[in-house]
Amino acid sequence: MIKQISLAITVVVVLGSVGVSHQRGCWTNWFNDDSPRGTGDHETFPQLWGRHPAEICEHPMGIEAETTTGIPAEKTGQKLNTYSKEDGLICLNKEQKSGSCFDYKVRFECECPRQQCLENC
Template identity: 50%
Template sequence: MIQLLSVAIVAGLFFESNQQPARVPDLVFLPQPGCWTEWFDRDDPSGTGDWETLSDLRKEYPGKICSKPVGVEARTLSGLTVAAAGDVIYVSDTTTGFVCRNQDQPRNKMCNDYRVRFSCPPAFCKVCWTKWYNRDAPSGTGDWENLINLRTENPGQICDRPLSIEAVTTDTLTPAVSTGQTFFIYNQNEGFVCRNTDQKSGWCRDYKVRFGCPCN
């Protein structure tokens, strides 16, 4: 019974997608057991929309996405889910990637700016995490957890080529992408920097970071 219901739901979604652009539910492509890639944000909606397609992402981030993703997740840069953002999504799947077109939005509204990540089989992205680092506080110009300084202060503790990075607040352990703050740097190659001047409140929260490294 459950299997038949699942087939009916999928068939309904396919039929709807051939009739008109549909708001894709966040759980249409449920991730299977595996691991998530880093977040990718290659486009913004200033043109025809936000095009985070797999073909373009693979060109700009070679080797970062597995050949056959099993799940996809999209969130706005401020951390909102697709449902919470309220946009009409043109496509969101593990074959094409994620596309929000401005022409599909009501009342001439533009799409939000999204970032995406993909769920891959466990063998693709086995990582070993470093400890958490918190070398700075936002009392000056901001919170500077940049990789070059972290390596200097913690020699031999961070691998030469990190695979991923994670940042959370030090007080509530809220993921950085869910705080709504703007980040000057947030990638595994440079580390994490939140500048007070970039925030509407004028003040960054205090963050700590860790890096995902290849397991020896």
Template identity: 50%
Template structure:
């Protein structure tokens, strides 16, 4: 009985020891993990508005934006989020880019914005570690909501202050989210992951789980 217990403990210790190796380094998952591009600012609102449209950004910054971004974020040059700025935005999506029209504002003048996109990183350096996988929701309601704020509340101390990348996979087959063909409302390391059922063409969202890349402590 003692021998059997010892073998069980040894096996458990062995599993714990090899699990990080089986997971691999975050840098081994470059096509699957998602981070941010640099910030881009190609226009100012001195004309009809601030036009940070994706096609023009690709022309002015060749090779800097991935073919199929999964998220977009905009902020003013002074650092205000779109919500904090309180302006009416004409367009903000991963196919068109970001457009604020002066004519839509009460004072006929937009802030000057800069934008960035969620993309798989092209390089990976540093001492990086995975968090565990988190799965706080299922798509039985409006979708699968794995928002970072909610994940922090439900898993205190488990996610670093400034995650560098995010990795989402299906819970059943571990298929990377970017390979499923589904559309995502949010997929970036500062907001988390959201798949809405209403955005899918043929079915509801798959159930996903997420993990983050953080500097190793």
């Protein structure tokens, strides 16, 4: 009985230290390759990854977007046509009450490089 309890405690301690909980990723730099001129602001993942393949992972775990003045996209009140880690961000001018999108920048959450993960994750 004592061996079983000891084994159960060991399993819990080992699983906890292995990281069963969500592991944080690392965020890329911000990207702002488009402006809201024309039809709107298009910060799409395929286009950004095509231009910056060494700086963005191929399969991001998350996305963040904010205006170039630092307002989170979720707090701007603007309708975003597209906003996902797979597709990036698209804001169409015709869908805004003001007739124009803000200028947005995006960044992506990627798996941390192994060395960095050992230090920060």
